[in-house]
Amino acid sequence: MTKDRPVILVTNDDGVQAKGINELIGCLRDLGDVVVFAPDGPRSGMSAAITSTQPLRYRLVKEESGLTIYSCTGTPVDCVKLAVNEVLGRLPDLLVSGINHGGNMAIAVNYSGTMGAAMEGCVFDIPSLGVSLLNHTADADFSEACRLGRMVARRILKEGLPRGTYLNLNVPDIPQVKGLKVCRQAEGRWEREFMRTASPGGEPAFWLTGDFVNRIPTHPDNDTLALDSGYASLVPCKIDVTDYAYLNTLKENYELKITN
Template identity: 45%
Template sequence: MAKAKNSKPVILITNDDGITSPGIRALYEAVKDLGQIVIVAPDKPQSGMGHAITIGHPLRLQPSDLFPGIDAYSCSGTPVDCVKLAVDKVLHRKPDLCLSGINHGPNHSINVIYSGTMSAAMEAAIENIPAVGFSLMDHSINADFSAAQHYARVITEKMLKDKPTKHILLNVNIPNFPLSEIKGYKICKQAYAKYQEKFLERKDPSGKKYYWLTGEFVNFDNGRDSDVWALANNYVSVVPVQFDLTNYDLKTKLEKQWKDKPDRSVKAPVKKIVKRSMPKSE
């Protein structure tokens, strides 16, 4: 599927909530006229899968009739699998843009590491495909996606208009407020905030133990430039994300402090030279 000259850009849409989720429908409706849309999404919810890929069993890719008139497929694998299969087996090329979402629930702060929504977008960015993950701070299946659709379109238009930098990846979260109450968007950093987790221990009818993961979200970041602050103050948060996890400040520090010096007390082994006599000519 090569893009002809002056044709519309190819936009790949995926998610982690599954192809039947209202969120992916909302994202499609928001941007469907901005490009040639192709949808490849999981056939079931894959929240919290992070950057997992399927290697232990085969993947299934089935055409879907949920989006008439466009190429849409459900995939038996993870969100990252969806992007990989879309590029290799559906598009046979890299799309011009990858959009992931709209997720039911936030993916701010540390959640970006666990998020299937953001991992799908990150997989695209690794392949140098400009990518955005969209999340609405409402877990409800009946969530109002109106404001999220507005900002998904605004940001998609900007991504298509501006020549993106290499490996561009944005994490966009939309607060759960009507569009009229949202103040706009802010370019933010990722907050240092996480869940203080614990496991509730219970027993099933046969008396065997099982566990439910629970926790309370705690924000340790008091700055006014973080995604958590922006969302709490009725702004859409836009966080530029990277997949290079190198801590460059620490790298520089360790290069100075841990400078490797050869140990002169250890002598290199002496190689014994064995002379071989030439065979006598007959």
């Protein structure tokens, strides 16, 4: 790392060898010194999981001018914690998590290891961004996700983000998006979430699957609708999950009145 260039911490939940993170590295290198600290294998669906019952380990994978790559035995959040606390020696100027193989829109933001890492960066007051492409295949075309991810990353380096806010960028799997829309997170849930099969011994076994269904009424500016229309979606997220609209009502109904 050099003193006159921003430090960009890069991680993911698909593993350090995934195409998505390596495409991301390539498109961010001209913006600063890139330090990659990513899991040694797939960790999808880890959300904000941390490792607390066994030690973590990491190893240096590659080091050259402007780029250092580490592989870690932990979760995406473990990677951020270990990089910030033990490896970097300073807070990075930006954290980018991704590019995820598969979308992280709507309720998926709560399950995603990609977004868990972005949230953890935000906990450390690092301007943080998660980037996802709506394609699960190993050899997907990340061109548009790289272009848009770099554009947003460059803007964050210049302007920063509000404290406690991180960004969730999703890109549809098309050759060229119609544009970028700033959206709200869609309300809804997954239905028919499991496909029932059987183990070799005949015991029931279940594969996670399902269909996302928007809650009615559907807000016209939600992220799923933007993506379905050929736009990339950018959603500002908060680490503070307090429901301030309900806070005072809850106080009135639940707080004990202490009287003399």
